[in-house]
Amino acid sequence: MPEHLSGILLSAGMATAAGLVGCFAVMRRMSLASDALSHVALPGIGLALAFHVHPVMGAVAALLVGTLLIWGLERRTAISTETVVGVVFSLALAIGSLLATGEELVDALLGTAGTLGAWELGLGLAGAAAVASFVLVERHRLVLSAVSADLARTSGVPVARLELLFLGAFALTVALGLRYLGVLLMGSLVIIPAATARHLARGLTEMLAISVGVALVSTLAGEAAAARFGRPSGPVIIIVAAALFLASLPIRRDR
Amino acid sequence: MDLALEVTELSVAFGPTQVIRSLGFGVPRGSTLAIIGPNGSGKTVLFRALIGSVRHGGQVRWAPGTRIGYVPQKLDIDRNLPVTGRDLLAAKAAVVRSGGLEAARALELVGLADLQAGQPIGTFSGGQFQRLLLAVALMGRPSVLLFDEPTAGVDEPGQEQLYEMIHRVQQAHQLTLLLISHELSVVYRHATNVLCLSRERPCFGPPSQVLTPAAIEQLYGAPARFHRHA
Numbered sequence: 382m383p384e385h386l387s388g389i390l391l392s393a394g395m396a397t398a399a400g401l402v403g404c405f406a407v408m409r410r411m412s413l414a415s416d417a418l419s420h421v422a423l424p425g426i427g428l429a430l431a432f433h434v435h436p437v438m439g440a441v442a443a444l445l446v447g448t449l450l451i452w453g454l455e456r457r458t459a460i461s462t463e464t465v466v467g468v469v470f471s472l473a474l475a476i477g478s479l480l481a482t483g484e485e486l487v488d489a490l491l492g493t494a495g496t497l498g499a500w501e502l503g504l505g506l507a508g509a510a511a512v513a514s515f516v517l518v519e520r521h522r523l524v525l526s527a528v529s530a531d532l533a534r535t536s537g538v539p540v541a542r543l544e545l546l547f548l549g550a551f552a553l554t555v556a557l558g559l560r561y562l563g564v565l566l567m568g569s570l571v572i573i574p575a576a577t578a579r580h581l582a583r584g585l586t587e588m589l590a591i592s593v594g595v596a597l598v599s600t601l602a603g604e605a606a607a608a609r610f611g612r613p614s615g616p617v618i619i620i621v622a623a624a625l626f627l628a629s630l631p632i633r634r635d636r
Numbered sequence: 637m638d639l640a641l642e643v644t645e646l647s648v649a650f651g652p653t654q655v656i657r658s659l660g661f662g663v664p665r666g667s668t669l670a671i672i673g674p675n676g677s678g679k680t681v682l683f684r685a686l687i688g689s690v691r692h693g694g695q696v697r698w699a700p701g702t703r704i705g706y707v708p709q710k711l712d713i714d715r716n717l718p719v720t721g722r723d724l725l726a727a728k729a730a731v732v733r734s735g736g737l738e739a740a741r742a743l744e745l746v747g748l749a750d751l752q753a754g755q756p757i758g759t760f761s762g763g764q765f766q767r768l769l770l771a772v773a774l775m776g777r778p779s780v781l782l783f784d785e786p787t788a789g790v791d792e793p794g795q796e797q798l799y800e801m802i803h804r805v806q807q808a809h810q811l812t813l814l815l816i817s818h819e820l821s822v823v824y825r826h827a828t829n830v831l832c833l834s835r836e837r838p839c840f841g842p843p844s845q846v847l848t849p850a851a852i853e854q855l856y857g858a859p860a861r862f863h864r865h866a
Contacts, residue, residue, distance in 0.1 A: 408717055521730035524723060527713050532769075535687050535706040536731045536776055582718035583756050 387502045392600045394509030395557040396570070400596035401516040402554045403575030404588050405547060408527045416568035417470040419555045421447035423564050424473050426489045427480025436489065437501075440559050444552035447473065452545050477564075490565045501560075508557050512550045516589075523547065524585060561604075562615040570596060573622040577629045595625050640665040640702065640780055640812040641686070645694035648678065648685050655681050658694065661831055661840045665699065668806070668813040670823040670843075673833035674856050679816045680709060682833065683782055686814070698780070705778030707769045709785045709816070721753035721760065721768045725775065732776045742771040745805055762789030763798055774805065780812045787819060795819065799826065820847060 425443025426436045447470065454465045477489075516523070526533035526540050534540050551571070558567035574595035575588075582588035603618030610617075641663040648656040655678040663669045671679050685692040687704060698704075713719075725739040737745075743753055746767040752760070753768065760768060766786055773781060786802060787795040799822050806813050817823050823830060823843060830846040832839045832855050839846050839855075 408713055408719075410714070521727040524719065524727040525731060528719070528724065528727075529706075529708045529712050531684060531687060531689050531708050532706050532772070533731075534689060535704040535782075536728060538731055579718060584718055584720040584754075585723040588718045 389601065389604075391502055391505045391509075392561060392604055393597060394506050394513075395554070395561070396596040396600035397593050398509045398512035398516075398550075398554045398557060399567075399570045400574045400578075400593035401513055401589060402547075402551050403571040403573075403596070404578060404585075404592050405516065405523050405527060406551065406571060407575040407579050408524075411466075411551075416572065417466045418444075418447065418451070418551065419564055419568035419571075420470045420474040420477070422555060422559055423477025423489060424480055425477075426485075426559075426564070427477050430485055431480060437556065437559060440564075441553075441556045443473070444556055445549070448545075448548040448552045452548055456541065474564075488563070489559075490563045505557055508553050512554050512557075515546065515550050519543065519546070520585070520589070561600075562618060566615045566619050569619050570599070570622060573619070573626050574599065577622075577626045580626075580629050581632060595622065599625060638665045638699075639663060640667075640699050641814075642697045643686070643695070644697075646682075646685060646696065647693040648681055648690055649693075656685065656692070656833070659833075659838060660694075661829075663812060663814065664828070665812055666810050667828035668815060668826055669829050669831060670827035671814065671816045671831045671833065672818070672820065672823060672855070677833040677835070679833055680784055683784055683814070683816065687782065702780055703776055703778045705773030705776055705781045705811075707766070707773050707781070707783045707786070709788055715765075716756075716758040718756055720756050721748075724757070724768065724772050725753065728772045728775045737775045737777055739771070739775065742774045745774060745808070746771045747801055761794075762791070763794040766790060766798060767801070770802070770805070774809075777809075778811065780814065781806070782814045784816045785818070786815065787817070795822075820852065823847070 422440035422444050425439035425441070427439070428434075428443075429436045429439025450469060451465055454469075522533065522538045522543055525536060526538055526543055530540050533543075554571060555567045558570055562570055575592045577595045578588045578590075578592035582591050599622035600618050603621040604614045606612075606621070607614035607617040639662045643662070644660045646656055646659040647654065659682070661669075671682060673679055681690060683706075684690045686696055687706060688696075722739070725742065729739060739753075740750070743750060748764060748767045748771060752764060753771075757765065757768070766788075770781075770783075770786075781802075783802065786798055790798055799819075802813070802815075803826055805811065815823075815827070824847055827843050829841060830839075830843050832846060832851070834855050837854065839851060
């Protein structure tokens with residue numbers, strides 16, 4: 382497959398996953414948390430670079446540890462996810478920036494364009510497919526437990542396990558986007574399209590569809606524009622997404 | 637007696653604060669238990685202990701084969717999200733799978749129009765929203781219904797209608813009903829037993845014995861403001 386085509390395919394997969402996961406993150410008021418969660422990848426990337434491992438592997442490992450950490454803390458203390466994530470992952474950002482230095486740090490923070498290996502493509506697509514199918518298959522359980530955990534529990538939904546799986550899907554989505562968007566911006570690709578969809582949609586299916594649409598348009602248009610003007614793709618993608626969000630604000634749906 | 641629920645020595649503590657202390661009561665099958673008490677006396681906490689959402693001491697024994705329908709007082713999400721009534725019904729239907737009540741039948745039971753169900757939940761009035769949540773609960777064909785303040789945010793004529801509707805559904809499906817309520821006159825009329833939660837003196841018994849003016853004054857720290865219906 383030509384290089385640019387596989388690149389487009391992978392971006393589309395990542396954007397779809399981000400759009401879907403974002404809807405439930407917005408629903409669960411994780412907007413700020415998700416930004417911070419993406420920062421936890423940084424110490425992982427730093428360690429991976431220090432030990433000459435592929436940075437994405439380090440990021441995935443760090444994100445998984447981070448996910449388990451929030452899940453555990455949330456269950457054991459009465460502090461909200463928002464607070465836990467805010468504290469723990471600002472710390473992660475601080476540690477990460479000490480471990481990685483100079484150019485590596487800029488790449489990790491803002492994403493980097495580079496050639497795509499076959500295994501990276503395969504792994505990326507598999508990850509995106511896993512996240513997208515998880516959200517679509519489990520959407521009913523996810524809605525019910527977001528609406529009321531007690532209601533979901535009495536209906537027989539294993540709420541704690543679902544929560545862990547959702548956080549895992551979230552972490553995986555962030556890992557998928559690190560290459561293009563970097564640690565700082567990936568959280569935004571999860572949240573901005575979903576926030577746009579929240580504003581425009583009237584029902585859940587519409588919300589999921591609009592969110593995926595906005596994420597896809599932002600990513601693909603952003604990459605094309607970035608390539609044309611010779612700029613890094615991450616910031617351009619987020620600018621497109623934010624522009625779409627702002628453009629949606631004057632639209633008032635009757636409800 | 638055929639009990640749907642038996643609670644013995646139940647206690648719940650959050651850190652150093654003891655919210656519920658060695659509480660015991662039984663709920664006969666098909667009866668209505670009203671739980672009353674001032675704000676902060678642990679009514680919702682008791683519900684959450686009964687469904688296993690909070691850690692507790694003592695024992696909560698549901699009759700074998702009990703299916704719980706839970707109507708929470710507050711949602712965990714913002715009501716202005718793009719989620720329609722139908723989204724919630726579809727979610728519940730998918731979770732209970734076969735054997736559940738159909739959404740159309742559940743809506744009919746609670747008297748909610750089909751057209752309304754297709755709207756985002758943010759557009760529902762207080763009464764409509766409680767009906768929707770009750771419809772969601774009924775879809776699982778519960779044997780026990782836990783209803784946390786059915787009339788919170790519902791105007792007065794609506795409250796009466798809502799209680800009538802709940803009563804009708806209870807009769808039709810032979811449900812055991814556990815109800816948290818502030819409406820003492822409704823409690824007086826519909827409840828088989830009343831459980832009043834208070835730090836000093838919890839009480840339990842039929843309304844005619846428990847809801848005496850003196851007891852209410854002691855419970856709420858104010859004279860009774862309910863009227864007996866003829």
